[in-house]
Amino acid sequence: MAPTTTKVRERKRTPRKKKPEGQWKIDGREPLNDDERIKQADPAFAVRRRVIDVYSKQGFDSIAPEDIAPRFKWLGIYTQRRQDLGGEYTSKLENSELQDRYFMMRVRFDGGLASPEKLRAVGEISRDYARSTADFTDRQNIQLHWIEIENVPAIWEKLESVGLSTMMGCGDVPRVILGSPVAGVAAEEIIDGTPAIREIQEKYLHSGDFDNLPRKFKTAISGHARQDVTHEIQDISFVASVHPEHGPGFACFVGGGLSTNPMLSKSLGVWVPLEEVAEVWAGVAGIFRDYGFRRLRNRARLKFLVAQWGIEKFRQVLEDEYLHRKLIDGPDVGTHPGYRDHIGAYPQKDGKFYLGVKPTVGHTSGEQLIRIAEVAERFGVTRIRTTPEKELLFLDVEREDLTKLSAALDEVGLYAHPSEFRRGIISCTGLEFCKLAHVTTKARAIELVDELEERLGDLDVPLKISLNGCPNSCARTQVSDIGLKGQTVTDADGNRVEGFQVHLGGSMNLDPNFGRKLKGHKVIADELADYVTRVVGRFKEQRHEGEQFREWVVRADEEDIK
Template structure:
């Protein structure tokens, strides 16, 4: 981004915003003195590290400078835990789109370099683990040959652009937003001009009537709508999770398909050039700029930057419900169906990837990945549906004949790979889901449990029906694994950030605590109210009583 210092923000009346710094404009020298990441980016642009891959691959791990280990993030590479030389590699897949050839390439890389498995992420990527820096000169050419990239997978950049996984094929969509997603990816992803943002930045673009792509929790969301007969987007800004979660706010504008990317581009440039948001990593995300200015002032700034007024949004679009796009569905294309299958808990073995690629290729099908870490086979000939289901189960171990909760519960990477995680994640999620499905069966078919091992919220625990975050509990015997339980959160028409109503529940007790809460909801709910509505109606004290098995206290 430009190195022009930004003036402090002003209100519509021209007075200095109280949230801004009243003193003189900041300088890049001050920023780099305060923020070591900004200094590292300045000393060597992270995308330029590609010229040194061969040298770094030949360098013993312990001799690679920590600054270059940080720059690897711009190439989708993070330290795995423990830090002994293995990396996580994040492969960017805009809108979660995969051809059979691309999935086969990923499966082969996983088999050859990543100990035979990969993870589907909530940003519709695939991550591989156990990647050795010494193998990068072999890995990157194979990715490029398959039309794949890790560039901009991590770091202070625009991350993978997400959307509805059945865009372009689902009969209910308002219109196909795929061309806008792909153009955004082409124009901005991995583009050095936007490779030095204050922090990571996330977009989602979709015309799904269910808002399956969670626009509420993105820095910028283009939300499909029809205004005066014309397809286009409402723009939402300032969403995000991590340690300071926010639900996105409407900017109040409608943009046509042709101008859809002008507003997100303006956001990148205005935010990226404001040095206030480079002084502290903890306050650098775009949501803090939205907090400081508000949507109205931000719209004014964007219009000034673009040199034109934007069209007012007449009706803010709302989702018609929620969906996971799993199961068998007819496509827009005559004679075709898509089949969404759970991938629980978001892990695919290399042989599964290779099997799905083979099945898809033979059918002339494609593959899509979902936010809730599942897989969709598209363009399946309807007359071959039963055959395809049988092959998915027999050759890839993927089946629709499982409890639905397995298809819409999320677990982050967590243990054993993530350096931030303080507890089990995917294994704990499996334990919880298996226990609850045995206890309640189809009564909880729509329940969503989102579990994270730390506050960073890669598993989106703030907005699950039940959110779970790993922590620790100090006992006389020492520290033990524990979890906070968050309730009242959710997406959609009742979008809200959850609250940690239960703190430091021992890991050994967690599934039983959740069983008591779910049972109380099923028994005591009124007029079929959702779990979110039920626990919103109750006080913290009532919920805590339920968690301890005191139902009388909960209805007092």
């Protein structure tokens, strides 16, 4: 009997068509989500006129929803959280339901450039219009709260009278440009990046070319040997690089960022002279504008494009399509391993000194800002700087005035000799004002420092502690020695309460990494001080001579860090 044969037809599978990412140069400019539609429907900065002419006169209820979110962000303002809604509502309610009738306002200090006049103006605004709230941020800005729309034009007028602005404080634009707070004055500076920051501001920020990016675009420029601008977590950064033939210039890094998908920036492998930094910046910003992903907001950061393309392709596109020339290959730039902040007194190039002081977690008040301005003027200080570590620096201090100035600032609540706990702690805004937060952070951070100082005294090595109200990592959770990510947790009695997920041993300046996430380990907020005290106490007991906390974490038994 002949064998039976069965013919099997092979079906050709049609590959599923890949969804467009919303890349303008590839997919066109058709909006793929509501944010992109709103941004194209009306220029975001057009809303400034409506604030002045309509909303400030007719009140909160007159504001169009699409102006509140997202267009107001371009003006540096957005609604704060309702005070009667706890963290348990964060993931349950829409933004419009969580928002209050008051606003947060972000005042830009590009490069951290401040003065007694500027701080006094912000202090008076805080006192008169913001219930005396004021916070230094890790972006060198000052944030105010409880702002009412009726008062915004008067606030803008006062800020502009001293050369300050809230424009582009938020939104899908180039945010404030971080700069070394001691640019041009520090004795150990390699190159002064101030001219590049100024050129970017004057030539590009208000050109209209970068008013509609896929999302925010963060920049940092520092020629200081200490790499004092957190360059590893910026969209684009320039740090000092000495070329064996061309001398001092800058290395360029792209694609850094934290949040729920943390990535460290990657070096382009180039050396950029000072006079070309602004042009390279504009080229990278142009790539982000034209090729950045716009369909999904959670993928609309430059780091995702860099990860998809790879650094070699990114550099090639930059050179071929935007600069139309090759960049100079540069030497590897090592990571500065020590302190990057500027706490204490340091020599300037001119023989004078600068003094760095720290307000706990950057928290201050309007009256305190006014007193700071008065102290500065008493000692003849005309140049003040904010920093990415939430410090204040007083420049051009005579040697004989250092001790007296330090004592005067200590009375105002600014510490030139803080404990390592006070020096290294950082927190985000948290549940008090933020619509994304699950837990209270700032008040808890202040209490935590007091507890640690009382129970453990001090340390002789740096200790970075960060408290973040949500997974977005505004307080740099993944790159801190002790990173605490806020979330709602279940206590022993089954109650849903505020708590934290723990990251340990993260770093930017010593073997950069995202640390050790303790799987399944969560700390109830009320037990936070006991937990941190226990872990740091074990470190003090077990550490080897000269060992850093993050080094101990790598070898510590899991029970010792729980």
